[in-house]
Amino acid sequence: MNSSALDPTVGELSEGAVLRRILARFPASEALVGPGDDAAVLAAPDGRVVATTDTLVHGPDFRLAWSSGFDLGWKAAAVNLADVAAMGARPTALLVALAMPNDTRLSFVEQLADGLRDACDTIAPGCAVEGGDLTVSDTLTIAVTALGSLDGRAPVLRSGARPGDVLAVAGELGAAARGLAILFDRFRTPSGEPVPIDAGVLNADEARSLAAQLRPEPPVALGPAAADAGATALMDVSDGLVLDASRLAAASDVTVDLDSSALGRDLSAALTGGEDHALLASFPPASQLPYGFRAVGRIVERSQHPVLIDGAVHDGRGGWDPYRDWDAHGG
Amino acid sequence: MNSSALDPTVGELSEGAVLRRILARFPASEALVGPGDDAAVLAAPDGRVVATTDTLVHGPDFRLAWSSGFDLGWKAAAVNLADVAAMGARPTALLVALAMPNDTRLSFVEQLADGLRDACDTIAPGCAVEGGDLTVSDTLTIAVTALGSLDGRAPVLRSGARPGDVLAVAGELGAAARGLAILFDRFRTPSGEPVPIDAGVLNADEARSLAAQLRPEPPVALGPAAADAGATALMDVSDGLVLDASRLAAASDVTVDLDSSALGRDLSAALTGGEDHALLASFPPASQLPYGFRAVGRIVERSQHPVLIDGAVHDGRGGWDPYRDWDAHGG
Secondary structure (H helix, E strand, C coil), X not given: CCCCCCCCEHHHCCHHHHHHHHHCXXXXXXXXXXXXXXXXXXXXXXXXEEEEEEEEEXXXXXXXCCCCHHHHHHHHHHHHHHHHHCCCCEEXXXXXXXXXXXXXXXXXXXXXHHHHHHHHHHXXXXXXXXXXXXXXXXXXXXXXXXXXECCCCCCCCHHHCCCCCEEEEECCCCHHHHHHHHHHHHCECCCCCECCCCHHHCCHHHXXXXXXXXXXXXXXXXXHHHHHCCCCEEEEECCCHHHHHHHHHHHHCEEEEECHHHCCCCHHHHHHCCCCCEEEEEECCCCCCCCCEEEEEEEEECCCCCEEECCEECCCHHHCCCCCCCCCCCC | CCCCCCCCEHHHCXXXXXXXXXXXXXXXXXXXECECECCEEEECCCCEEEEEEEEEEECCCECCCCCCHHHHHHHHHHHHHHHHHCCCCEEEEEEEEEEECCCCEHHHHHHHHHHXXXXXXXXXXXXXXXXXXXXXXXXXXXXXXXXXXXXXXCCCXXXXXXXXXXXXXXXXXXXXXXXXXXXXXXXXCCCCCECCCCHHHCXXXXXXXXXXXXXXXXXXXXXXXXXXXXXXXXXXXXXXXXXXXHHHHHHHCXXXXXXXXXXXXXXXXXXXXXXXXXXXXXXXXXCCCCCCEEEEEEEEECCCCCEEECCEECCCHHHCCCCCCCCCCCC
16 A cells, blocks of 8 residues: 555554544543543442453454444444443443554544444443554454443343243344355355445345444443343343353253244344344343343253253254353353 | 364364363452453442553564463563553453464463463452453454552542652663563574574573563552552653653653663663553652652653753654654553
């Protein structure tokens, strides 16, 4: 790429200059101490803070032919905001560690900052970027840490589901996977290289699936709502419903029985598609589900299998291995 | 590299399996919610949390011929712990986003986990890894977020230095830069490729400088001590004394006058060498400096230059540009 006075590369600028251009995209900080000192100082009004980190790496997690800087900033924020919500908490701040090649254009970095900002404003109003770090790397990497407040609530863990509970979901299932399939099927060269997206060739449903993949909108406000409604367990669906439900089952020492009739027309995508960042929750029997949640199954006594579908053993289609993470508590 | 049943690569294992091996290196979590759910929940006893993030990237920040997994874990923790201390706070938790190539050996990851743990235990007892993220990347990248508690103190910013204040440092200056010079001068091939360190050829002073570069021990406990002693400004010295002092000067709208006689025999390294992670503080005139701090200059009225040395303009040797970041508040 050529140098350009109008749109220099980050390698042509000092770290301080790039940082100033990023900070100029953000609203004035309302933190106790915002960006610019050695660390931020943030309010933790109930004496606790929720904290999570998740990273997007060029190659495994995104391709620049498909994702704009704005998309990447948005998605890096959204996936972390969803993890805060999945504790029943309200996101309060992001810290963003951005490692990028020296030939990255300043305009790209500015768009990324805009994506971070707009995702917070849209999905988690009141949350903002309050700190970060810029480094050089051969591999564009966006590591975000999200902090949040429980506002006096008990955190809702994965481990609280009990036999008899209703299993419910807020947010879409399978749409992000359909979006990824559209990218792989229709926006690659015959040799497999990604090519830019021509949105004009997509119908409305395809465009919606693509947006779910590139700019997910997890139902962050419904995390605290689920907690307030008495959710017994709560988690983010990031690796597909079956795999994440198996983690909830393992943590709660129960089995999850999914109702296929509640999972839409594209059952395979709903069961195994990743990156939806929907919320999966269990509620006590006969609960009135909070607005935005729909029942997708129930919790039963632990049996040989962590997840059943319509009472039967899932056949593992879609590459999912029902046993691999049966003992894992991570994710 | 060949596969090995005894020491598999991370690409041969599931994410859950790698995570379990990492978590097995850490003591049982004392957090409200430790690793394994969607997010950690940490105590923030005075209703505030200090938060900072800093990243180590293979290539610009370290070379695997020179740094072991243990070294990298240690350093990634230490540089973040120093930033928490630089607010006058006590580190309470780390979150670690680790992006690594699929051919990374599990033993390397375990050593990295040990380095994170031991740095916390040594430099910031009571602080531990409470969350993280594992991803695949072509470039080994360790992004750490550190959280801390002010325990009722006011945060000590960079902006509080006043004319007449004493400028003081805790920790070594220049040692990490001497260590880097040893690596570049003595542990590279004629064509510049790094080769493993032969510690047997180093004298005691050289070994100490190398340790300062590879396993820094910032004086983390002296951050809260400086706050308690009335420090008016406080920051981490990560980019060299002159550059960081110029940032303190800019934030405080003052000029810093350094006393060369207080900076040791290797003045150039003390002034411009980076990565020391010493603490730089200003104290009111006639203060008794807290244990561990030594006077290195004084704060004067803002003049044309942010930093003077013995009352004269610094000549910028060592590549430092005294104007580049004069208006910057970042770092």
